[in-house]
Amino acid sequence: MLRNVFSKTLRDLRRTAAWWILGIVALTAFVVAVYPSVRDNPELNKMVEDYPDVLKAFFGLGQDVDYTSAVGYLNSELFSFMAPLLLLIAAIGAGARATAGEEERGTLDLLLANPLSRRRLLVDKLAALVAEIAVLGAVLWLSLVLGCHIVGMHVSAAHLGAASAAAVLLAIVYGAVAVFFGAWLGSRGAAIGITAAGAVAAYLLNSLGELVDSLKPLRIASPFYHYVAQDALRDGLGLDHVVLLLSVALFAASGAVAAFTRRDLHTP
C-alpha cells in the first residue's frame, strides 16, 4: 500500500471509506425496505401528484412520474438527491484533501523532495479519488441489486448500474473541481467551500430551470442537468451527457495540473 502516491492515498482513505460504505449500505437498505409499503399504498401517488411543482422539481419528481413504481420511487428517493449528495460530499472532501491537505499539513515539502514530478503527484491523487468514488458507487450498486432482489423490486441490475455510474460520474466532476481549487489555492477549506457552493448553485439552476422559463436554456450549464436528463435508471446512460460530464472533469483536472505545476508551494 506504500508503492506510490496513488496507493498511499487509498491507504489513507481506508478509515473514512469504511464509514462511507456503511452509510451507503444503510441508506439503500432503508430506502429499499420502505418500498413495499409505498407500493401497496396507491394513495401516495395521488398525494405526490398534488405536491406543489416547486417541491416536485426539487425532489426530482417529473410531471408524469409514477411514484409507486420501482423506478419512480428509486429516482425520487435515492438518485435525484441522496445518492449524488453522499458521493459528492465524499468526492469534494477527497478532492480538497488531494494536494491541499498535504500542503496544509506541511508534508508536501518532504514528499516532493523525492524524484516525483508535481504532475505525477496530482495524477496519482486524482486516480485515487476516482478509485474511491468508483468503489462507493459499486457499493451503492451492489446493495441496490441485493435489496431490490430481496423486496422484489423490478429494476434490472444493468439499469441500477447505469444510475450508480451516472452518480459516480457527477461526483467525479465535482471531485476534480475540488482538486483544481485545492491545487490552485493550496487551501482545503477554500476548495471545499467554493466547490460546494458551486454545486449548490448548479443544483438550484437545474431545479429552478424546470419551473422558470427564463432559466430553462441555462440548465445545460449545470452538471446536475446532465446527470438528471439522461434518466439512467429508466433509459441507461446517455452518451452525450456522459461525454460532456467527462470533458468537464478532464478540463478541471488539466486546470489543476497547470495551476499546481506553476506556483510556489506554501508552508504551514
Added chain:
Amino acid sequence: MAATSPAIEARSLTKMYGHDRGVVDLSFTVERGEVFGFLGPNGAGKTTTIRLLLDLIRATSGRVSLFGVDPRCNVAVRRRVGYVPGDLRLYERLSAAELCRYFANLRGMRTIDRAVAYANRLDLPIDRPIGSLSKGNRQKVGLVQALMHEPDLLVFDEPTAGLDPLVQQTFYGLIDERRAAGATVFLSSHVLPEVQHVADRVALVREGRLVDVASVAALRARAFGRVEATFATLPPPDAFTRVPGARELDRYGETILFALEGEADALVKALGRFHVVALDSHEADLEDIFLSLYRREARDAA
C-alpha cells in the same frame, strides 16, 4: 560540462513575495565534496533559498542548478538529493519504517536496509507511529529518510534543532562520513557553533542578501571575540589603547570588556603587565561576525 559541474550553483537568485523581499541577488557555488554552511539570523532567507534549490518555490529572477541541471526541468536530479526541511512535518500515522518504505518506493529502491541501519545507529524506534514520537525522534526520522539513499547532496535546514547534544554528535559524525564518501552537504543554521565544526566554507546571509562567503577559519580570524578581564586595581584609561586587534568596549567596576579581532597574543601580553584576577573570553558569535563585517564594509567605503 555536467560531469564536473558544481553540486549547487546559484546565480543572481532573487525571490520577491509581493513587495517583500525573500532573497535578493544571491550568487554562490557549492563544490562537490564540500560541506557548506549557510548562516544567518532567523528571517534572513535561509529557508527561502533552500526551497528555491528544491524547486518548491520559483525564483522571481536568476537561476539555480544542482549538478549542472535545473531542478525544475529535471525531477530525476532529486534522486541524488536528500533533504530535511526546517519545519519538518511527517505522516503521523505511518511508522518510520513505513515512511522510509514509501519514499524508497518513490525513489525506486528495493530495500530499506540502509534506513534501518541508520535508524539503529540513531537509536530511533522504527515501528512506532511517528505521531507518538518525541521531537528529537521525529528529527531523526527526517535524517534517516534523507540519508537512506546515500545521496550525493544533502540539504539540511537547521538540522540539529530538537536534537539532544549526544545525538548532535552522532549527526556530525554522519556528516563526516558522507563527506568522506564524497557527498556534498549544504546546511543552514542561525548559530555559528552548529556549523563551524563541520563546514569547510560558510556563507553569511542577512536580510535576504549574501554578506560574505569565507572559510570558517578565515571568518573566525577576523571576527571579534570578547575578552573580559577583572583586575586587582583598574589600569589607567590609556593602558590598552595601542594594543593591536584589541579595543575597549566597556569598563565596569574593576572589569574591562575588550573586543578582540584576530590573534589574542598582543592583548594577553598587555594584560600581563597588570594583576589580573579573572579572565573570561567568548568566541565570536554570529552577531559579532556580522558587526565586524559591517564595520569592515564601512571602513572600506570611507
